[in-house]
Amino acid sequence: MKLWSIEGNTQKLDGGAMFGNAPRAMWTKWARPDELNRIPLACRALLARPLNGKTVLFETGVGAFFEPKLRERFGVVEERHVLLDSLQAADFSHEDIDVVVLSHLHFDHAGGLLRQYREGQAPELLFPNAIYLTGREHWERARNPHPRDRASFIPELPDLLEASGRLQFVDGDRSPLLGDAVHFSYSHGHTPGMMLAEIHGPGIAVDGRPHGGVAFCADLVPGRPWMHVPITMGYDRNPELLIDEKRAFLEDKLARDVHLFLTHDPEIALVRVSRDERGRFGATHEVAELKARVLHP
Numbered sequence: 001m002k003l004w005s006i007e008g009n010t011q012k013l014d015g016g017a018m019f020g021n022a023p024r025a026m027w028t029k030w031a032r033p034d035e036l037n038r039i040p041l042a043c044r045a046l047l048a049r050p051l052n053g054k055t056v057l058f059e060t061g062v063g064a065f066f067e068p069k070l071r072e073r074f075g076v077v078e079e080r081h082v083l084l085d086s087l088q089a090a091d092f093s094h095e096d097i098d099v100v101v102l103s104h105l106h107f108d109h110a111g112g113l114l115r116q117y118r119e120g121q122a123p124e125l126l127f128p129n130a131i132y133l134t135g136r137e138h139w140e141r142a143r144n145p146h147p148r149d150r151a152s153f154i155p156e157l158p159d160l161l162e163a164s165g166r167l168q169f170v171d172g173d174r175s176p177l178l179g180d181a182v183h184f185s186y187s188h189g190h191t192p193g194m195m196l197a198e199i200h201g202p203g204i205a206v207d208g209r210p211h212g213g214v215a216f217c218a219d220l221v222p223g224r225p226w227m228h229v230p231i232t233m234g235y236d237r238n239p240e241l242l243i244d245e246k247r248a249f250l251e252d253k254l255a256r257d258v259h260l261f262l263t264h265d266p267e268i269a270l271v272r273v274s275r276d277e278r279g280r281f282g283a284t285h286e287v288a289e290l291k292a293r294v295l296h297p
Contacts, residue, residue: 001048001050002293003047003048003199003290003294004047004048004090004290004291004292004293005044005045005270005289006044006045006047006087007042007043007045007082007086008043008045008060008112009062009064009077009078009082010042010043010076010077010078010266011043011062011074011077012036012041012075013039013041013074013075014037015027015031015037016037017234017235018031018041018222018233019234020233022230022231030224030225031266038075042266043263044061044262044263044264044265045058045061045263046214046261048295052181052182054177055097055099057097057127058103058216058261059102059103059216060100060102060113060126061082061083061109061111062107062108062112063081063083063113064076064078064079064081064082064111064116065116065117065154066117079116084126090291090292094127095128095129097130098131099130099131100113101216102134102195103194103195103216104134104135104138104190104193104194105134105138105139105142105154105157105158106152107152109219110154113125113161114154114160123154125161130166131167131177132161132166132168133178134167134169134170135194136169137186137193138192139158139193140193141192141193142157148237149191149235152191172184182198182200183197183200184197185198188238188245189220189232189238189241189242190218190219190220190233190237190242196215196216196217196218197215198214198216198258199215199216199295211257212257213256213259214258214270214295215249215253216263217260217263219235219236219264220245220246220249221246221260222263223262223265223268224268227260227273227281227282227283229243229246229281254273254274254275254281259271259272259285260272260273267288268283268287269287269289271284271286271287
């Protein structure tokens with residue numbers, strides 16, 4: 001199996017919102033804000049092939065579906081659909097994708113499913129040959145969002161996914177589509193039922209547990225600064241729960257030497273988890289880009 005990091009459209013969002021209750025004097029050491037107090041963020045996808053015989057894309061980034069006014073409001077930098085260009089640069093097309101795995105349906109993770117905005121035309125799905133795979137519990141949230149997070153969802157997207165006839169749900173820790181190659185777990189601190197995928201390393205197990213591989217962190221760990229357990233986002237629905245989930249997640253990945261794939265870090269795609277003498281988690285073996293990287297144990 002080989003892995004590619006697929007860059008999507010980038011965003012600039014308010015640094016205070018992205019770092020929750022961390023003071024500005026602290027978070028500006030990790031991310032330099034612009035004159036509007038916004039910090040740069042990637043919206044990065046992971047492509048794996050062959051994964052259970054399929055070409056699988058984990059998420060699609062924010063895409064370019066916003067009309068110009070909303071694109072500016074939500075800090076989406078590029079007008080074009082960058083994800084499609086990045087797929088082409090890796091010798092793929094959106095039509096080559098067999099499965100799109102969606103951790104959750106917030107617009108900055110699922111907006112890339114839609115074609116670039118065209119004035120006067122209704123939204124339209126890309127990836128015509130793909131199964132769209134997401135968690136059932138989060139689907140219910142997307143269908144019935146809370147007023148606090150309604151703006152994070154794309155109103156038209158659930159109907160489009162259902163109408164495609166290619167929407168499937170994951171209810172437990174496995175999907176028949178992906179077999180034993182991918183294990184799913186769930187996090188509820190950022191949004192209910194966020195689905196975290198772990199691609200297992202090839203054939204290595206210690207004490208009955210797989211070692212190696214790559215975990216797609218979604219918004220549990222958006223980038224390297226958020227590996228510090230107390231740091232959360234203002235967008236998280238339950239920061240205290242998220243902190244508990246993140247600590248358990250990082251302890252597990254450290255113990256099993258599972259690398260982390262980071263969706264929003266503007267510079268780094270893949271890291272290995274470390275822990276210092278004070279017990280604080282950090283990143284090591286940082287990799288900026290994956291280009292047909294072989295998944296090793």
